[in-house]
Amino acid sequence: MRPAGFRKPTGFLAFSTAHLALFAASPALSAPLTSASVASAAPYAIALGAAGFGIAATLMAVKWRRIAEAAHRRSTDRLGTMRAALDDFETLLSGMPEVTIIWKDAGLEPSILGPVTEILPGETRPEAVLDFRAWLETGPAKDLADRLTDLRIDGRTFEISVPARDGRIIRAAGRLIGGTAVVRLRPSGATVEPPLQGDALTRIPSLADAQAILANLTIPAWLRDKDGLLVYANAAYLHFTRSLGLKGERGTAPDIFDVKTRERHIRSLEDASDTIALTEEHATAGKLDLVLFPLSGGSAGYCYLPQARPQKAEPERTEPDLGHLTTVIDALATPVAVFDKGRRLTHYNSAYAEFWGLDVDWLNTEPDERAILDRLRTQGLLPSEPDYRDWRAKHLMSYALTAPRETPWYLPDGRCANVIAAPATGTGGVIYVFEDMTERLALETRHNALMHVQRETLNALTEGVAVFGTNGRLKLHNPRLSLLWKLPMNALGNHPHIDELTQAAGETFPEDGARIWRELKQGIIDLNPTRSDTKGRISRSDGRLLDYAIVRLPDGQTMMTFVDVSESANYERVLKERNEALIAADKLKDTFVQNVSYELRSPLTNIIGFADLLASQEVGPLNERQRTYTEYIRSSSANLGLLIDNILDLATVDAGIAQLNTSVLDIETVVEKAKAGLSAASSGSERPVDLEVHIARDLPSFVADGTRIVQVLYNLLSNAARFSDPGARIWLDVSARGDRIVFTVEDEGVGIPEDMRSAMFQRFEGQSVEGRQRGAGLGLAIVKTFVNLHGGTVSVDAREPRGTKVTVIVPANTQAALNAGE
Incomplete structure (x- = not known):
């Protein structure tokens, strides 16, 4: 039977108990302990101890491993749950009729979630939605790109509606969430009619959409795939090729350009990433004016037939040729550069080369504007931008301008240039004017700083300041003026006339406010050039004392200042009274000291006389102690007399009669x-x-x-x-x-x-x-x-x-x- 509280040994305890029992049961080990028996049993004890420790360590390792495996299973289960939840969220986002674009870092590609087909029908590539010009008009595409740049750089949120090329209205909303830029694009269900006239052809989003538009044109137009092969030609194109005697293979439309010309066109489109206009010399048709623009999955183009080119206006209405302005441009001190529609530099002046530090010989080779921008960026002369390619693409949109545009460039060397881009009339190019704004901005900065210091200084003055113009209106004031005359700041900010201030002061101080300002008005409206500055003191009905000064300024204006001297005047009066009292007390003291000193000399003379008489022993002999006391009297009397003489001497010196x-x-x-x-x-x-x-x-x-x-x-x-x-x-x-x-x-x-x-x-x-x-x-x-x-x-x-x-x-x-x- 087990005693109460007994538990069966388990684990290492049971193992140790069994070994102890075995140890006790062994005849050799249970023999009486002697030195020889202890020595013979030591190896067994060490072996048993090592075995027990190894078994215990093994059991502990097994236990820890089971704990680790359990923790790993829990982590795996939790990770699986999180992945499943993430998949569910992504599935939900993908099922929503919108596209979400997430920029976690300015230098990384964004994450795009949601069905792209909702924005670009027939498109499966998520990154295609980032090409705004492929599915938006040029204006809305630029607006959305600018707002996205402001969101990513400055954190400016937005929510706008933009028309797509297929007529739908797209809602775009941008937010900054935890430092991450997030843009949501969602079709609203409304539609607008897409424009089909003029240069709207340069804004076709895709090959399928472009085909429907090109089919309605009366000029030759075509579509090419990404390899440059002709995939569609409208009726005008087919009629044009038949008139040239061109035939295609196996019933396909013939291509009016050879392979090298097509490859050159593709490279030009890839470099520009935008619409380009150029002129090609055709062997049969002659000179053709082409317009090429990129599309999603290819490109499109159209040309003007020789007989269908825009007719020139009458000579009296013809725009002047840009070449006639070369002499004028060269004479300008402002940097000017002119680029043609192919983005080639055609004209520039010496100020342009000096401003940017560019080699004249290299500029004379008529480089492309992109090459000039790249060189300036390499030399560290362009504004510091996180995304240079995006900045350059926005700048090159100048070729699509219909009106001048001004953009400030803050250069790394401290200069500021106001870049004016204007379309070159009649050439299709751009004229750039680079206005150096560095000195003007520096002057404005210094002027603003000076005005700020002046305003802060004026506001910090304890004097009330009011500056009146020649028309009698208040031009400048500080808060102290409002406080001294109890006039509202908003009323002073409306530049009131001095008559209005007189009326307001009369309402604030009915007893004498209007009278005081009427008297001050005479010094304000007096325009006599020989008049002098005036000053005075105003004793107001409320007991305040104000010192005023009217000063004529060099520009004809008048400045008036008010200083509240009530407290200082009271202090001055108190000090004056105290000083007078001190002077009177000092005179009284001197008189008292003189009178008392003279009065003290009479009894002191008697004391000294009688002490001398006693010391001479004429009235009788003195014992030793009496003589000592008598000498003390004579010494103290002499000291007292000397003290009185000193006081009289000082009084005489103070009186100035010494x-x-x-x-x-x-x-x-x-x-x-x-x-x-x-x-x-x-x-x-x-x-x-x-x-x-x-x-x-x-x-x-x-x-x-x-x-x-x-x-x-x-x-x-x-x-x-x-x-x-x-x-x-x-x-x-x-x-x-x-x-x-x-x-x-x-x-x-x-x-x-x-x-x-x-x-x-x-x-x-x-x-x-x-x-x-x-x-x-x-x-x-x-x-x-x-x-x-x-x-x-x-x-x-x-x-x-x-x-x-x-x-x-x-x-x-x-x-x-x-x-x-x-």
């Missing part, structure tokens, strides 16, 4: 006064410094304001002391540089960062460096002010490795320098 009291100075005395001021200001200070003074010898006589120079040196020294460590050294050097005196103050303090140097000489710029406040920020401002009064300069530089260097350069004779500057 003057220099120049005199001859002793530089050593000036330096000593500055040192004394520094010592007085630093008395009682915890930051004494070591000042070293170096005065050069042979200094020139120094003429300056001694008080100002002392104040400059004092401010520089005190500024250096403020930023120096206790006991640090400060250097003051005085030297000469030409006719100038140079004062240099150097310290080894913390230095001034580069980004703060530009603000050092600004007033009230009290920045701190490494926690050290520079004070009220007036010291260096005073230095710069007084040095500038003397006509000198101040510069600040970093000192290596530490510290700052300030250089003051003033003229040695300040009074003379200032007089020379004035």
Whole structure:
């Protein structure tokens, strides 16, 4: 009995189980395991393992093969289904009474589906439907070919009805589906009567259809098969051959041309692929005018009998011979070429040879036009066309023209030629005129680009622009004009008269719109040649301010511009008021500073007097701490007095009343006064410094304001002391540089960062460096002010490795320098 969940081993598992049982049942293998027994059993184990692996691999390969075969059967079945569906679709298309032409690629032959007999009765070749001239009239065939070209190149769809040669109406519809050009041709059931007169014979679609038409002609006509053998001749042809005494073999109609002449005709038709007209010299009948045209399965032709040729008109009505125009053609600078009805070059001028770069000797051989086109294409001078043969065939249709035709040729070398093809009256040929349009197109392109830029520039202007002609009508405008005066653009586009604009402005702005434009009208209609341009400002009732300008243009027209300056005028008014307020505040500040500074000097004088009295100990002895406090009072009072003096000095300079009291100075005395001021200001200070003074010898006589120079040196020294460590050294050097005196103050303090140097000489710029406040920020401002009064300069530089260097350069004779500057 099997336990629950037991399954019979299958496949490789069953095989392995059987081998294990065999292994266990073998007496040799079931013996107790020893080293010798293990060694003897190893080959068996390896063999069994290899056999098991091979069997497993075989089973897996069989399984994969079955899966692959099943997939192959499914693919084959699906492919068969798809082929059957495709056959069904093709059968359906073939059963439909229409022909479908599919161009999957411009360089490949198209696929043609459907019964061709619906379009060409009796025709079995699908490609025959592509020969439009075989079953359509010349005009509809060309129209359909042109539409097909536009479809394949530009993707232009079409749906037209064209008359077939047998009288039926064919519906032609072209579409671009997924990049593939598809054309459907379907008979509509309607018919028209085919024309049977004149040159309609050149449009016979097939031999069977042509026979019915040729039978009605009164001139000799015939049909030939594709080998050139005569297969049909009408009654006029038979009568003509009998009059010539020609007889055919075994009752057939005789051929009026020999074998070589017929072969030449066939080659000419194959090269032309269209109707040709030529003249043949017959041994018996004389000169015959022939017209040959290709047909489906052969060709047809007819000729004029010697007595049946068109009679010449009266001499006074005869068209002039083209040969008479040779002299005129040669004198023209425009390239001209004349081809006869056989497409041979008969006349050309030197401009034609130069334009195309053709050899004159070769042109004198009267080459065929096709040979000329082929040579030009080889030289890369013709327009780039994907289908050259089709393009050439369309061009050679010029020989069937009844009126001039113009076609632009865009040549690869950048030139553009307007090709005018006109029928040569009386010769059956074509006259080509090649008009070089390159310069004109370039001028038009530049003109259009200039006009485009002008229009875009005009539209982008923030000014409203209006240009009026001499008749008072609006010639040019931009959208800004419509926006400023709230006039509709469509009304402006109708070139209204200025009176109409005046009326429209009156409706938009009833209060003053009409009045404003009536005043502006006077500047527009004034045609006085001496009148000048005018400008002004308009204050409109809606609160807007418009600046206008009326400018007379060189061509007599008048341009008017409007600029909305409402916001700028408001800004100008606000700025003007603010400027006036700032000026008043500045004057008030100066007055306040002067008054306060003078008021501060009285109590400050009392403080300094009493501090000096206490320091002199006339009122009693002071202990050490009292003396220290007294020195602090005297030092702070001196600094405060100096600050007040600085403020008064700056106020005096700002008021423009500062003057220099120049005199001859002793530089050593000036330096000593500055040192004394520094010592007085630093008395009682915890930051004494070591000042070293170096005065050069042979200094020139120094003429300056001694008080100002002392104040400059004092401010520089005190500024250096403020930023120096206790006991640090400060250097003051005085030297000469030409006719100038140079004062240099150097310290080894913390230095001034580069980004703060530009603000050092600004007033009230009290920045701190490494926690050290520079004070009220007036010291260096005073230095710069007084040095500038003397006509000198101040510069600040970093000192290596530490510290700052300030250089003051003033003229040695300040009074003379200032007089020379004035």
